[in-house]
Amino acid sequence: MRLYLTSLNPTDSVIEGFLPAAESLGWDVTILTDHPAGYPGFETIETDVRDVRAVIDTIARHHPPGVVFSNSDHIQAETALAAAYFGLPGKDWRACVTAKNKALTRERLAPVESVRSVRLPPGAPPPEALPYPVVVKPAAGVASEDVVLVGDAGELARAVAEIRTRRPGETLVAEEYLDGPLHTLETLGDGRAPAVLGGFRTTLGPLPHFVEERLDWDPEPPPGARAHVLAALAALGVGFGACHTEYVVTPEGPRIVEVNYRVIGDNCDLLLADLIGVPLFEWILRVHAGEPLPEWPESGVAGHGAVVSLVADRPGVVTAAPAHGEAPREHDGVRLWHRPLRRVGDRVELTRTNRDYLGLLRAIGPDRVRVDAAVTSFRDDAPWVIG
Numbered sequence: 001m002r003l004y005l006t007s008l009n010p011t012d013s014v015i016e017g018f019l020p021a022a023e024s025l026g027w028d029v030t031i032l033t034d035h036p037a038g039y040p041g042f043e044t045i046e047t048d049v050r051d052v053r054a055v056i057d058t059i060a061r062h063h064p065p066g067v068v069f070s071n072s073d074h075i076q077a078e079t080a081l082a083a084a085y086f087g088l089p090g091k092d093w094r095a096c097v098t099a100k101n102k103a104l105t106r107e108r109l110a111p112v113e114s115v116r117s118v119r120l121p122p123g124a125p126p127p128e129a130l131p132y133p134v135v136v137k138p139a140a141g142v143a144s145e146d147v148v149l150v151g152d153a154g155e156l157a158r159a160v161a162e163i164r165t166r167r168p169g170e171t172l173v174a175e176e177y178l179d180g181p182l183h184t185l186e187t188l189g190d191g192r193a194p195a196v197l198g199g200f201r202t203t204l205g206p207l208p209h210f211v212e213e214r215l216d217w218d219p220e221p222p223p224g225a226r227a228h229v230l231a232a233l234a235a236l237g238v239g240f241g242a243c244h245t246e247y248v249v250t251p252e253g254p255r256i257v258e259v260n261y262r263v264i265g266d267n268c269d270l271l272l273a274d275l276i277g278v279p280l281f282e283w284i285l286r287v288h289a290g291e292p293l294p295e296w297p298e299s300g301v302a303g304h305g306a307v308v309s310l311v312a313d314r315p316g317v318v319t320a321a322p323a324h325g326e327a328p329r330e331h332d333g334v335r336l337w338h339r340p341l342r343r344v345g346d347r348v349e350l351t352r353t354n355r356d357y358l359g360l361l362r363a364i365g366p367d368r369v370r371v372d373a374a375v376t377s378f379r380d381d382a383p384w385v386i387g
Contacts (some may be wrong), residue, residue: 002064080096088225091241135210191240265339318343319386336362
């Protein structure tokens with residue numbers, strides 16, 4: 001079986017998840033990427049992976065494909081179109097386009113839920129009448145970049161003007177602020193109704209920004225949330241492969257924040273695989289090879305897991321950091337993995353986005369109390385220091 005994996009910059013999901021999974025399955029791997037130096041030890045072909053024509057042409061001139069797959073937010077539609085060209089299983093490219101574009105997502109979800117949202121095309125002035133507060137964000141954004149809560153028309157105009165200095169040709173959206181606890185639902189499908197793998201409860205940093213500071217395993221969705229999210233995914237045409245959906249439980253019921261048509265990231269996918277006790281990355285790849293999704297009990301998982309983002313709180317230079325070890329650290333029955341994202345000597349400039357992460361701390365243990373204690377102990381013993 002020949003896997004063509006389309007990718008941009010290397011991620012932990014690919015390096016620690018999908019590539020080892022392909023090796024375990026005994027598959028041959030060819031990586032198509034615009035970052036060819038990031039995948040040593042693998043056959044890599046430099047390709048403009050944002051251009052489906054280039055992807056198809058590269059594959060057609062190489063080994064016959066068995067699977068064409070990507071876990072990147074940015075190239076799901078292109079990869080789906082390439083898989084379809086070769087007659088291989090894949091996601092519906094239309095669903096990929098809709099999920100990636102938050103303005104299109106809102107339009108398609110109108111029969112399922114009511115969330116007031118306005119599309120702001122390049123050069124257009126902000127509308128005069130909106131139900132404040134609202135959240136302004138790029139229609140195709142990621143990692144909380146340029147996502148901000150505004151309280152009135154003046155703040156909106158300033159936010160839009162500032163964002164457009166960085167994104168002059170991009171469409172923005174302004175939508176009502178969804179007040180309530182933030183959750184995720186993780187699903188995997190083989191073309192039938194997707195299976196629910198579980199979910200997380202997300203802790204955000206202080207408003208008006210939306211930096212994800214912690215995700216805690218929370219496998220049982222709040223009342224009504226599971227059915228609502230699955231109905232939303234059906235409306236979007238999402239039912240094949242992995243999907244990571246964020247939603248808020250508002251006083252009026254669950255409301256979708258965004259749909260990311262790939263597996264959850266920032267090490268939560270590695271944690272998810274440990275918590276549900278299945279070879280998650282292999283299952284995702286096997287679905288893309290046309291295999292049915294295996295059955296497994298959804299009776300819940302003993303224990304607790306969390307991914308804690310170690311976030312810079314000031315600009316400056318990193319003067320000290322925890323040691324980077326391949327093996328997990330043990331603390332009172334809790335396993336911890338630390339993934340540094342910066343190095344000593346790096347200059348840090350605050351962006352108020354997920355790009356401010358210094359490292360990620362993944363923990364799994366018998367219960368929440370011991371996980372919290374282990375996380376606190378790690379942070380006290382081995383802090384990140386910015387001078």
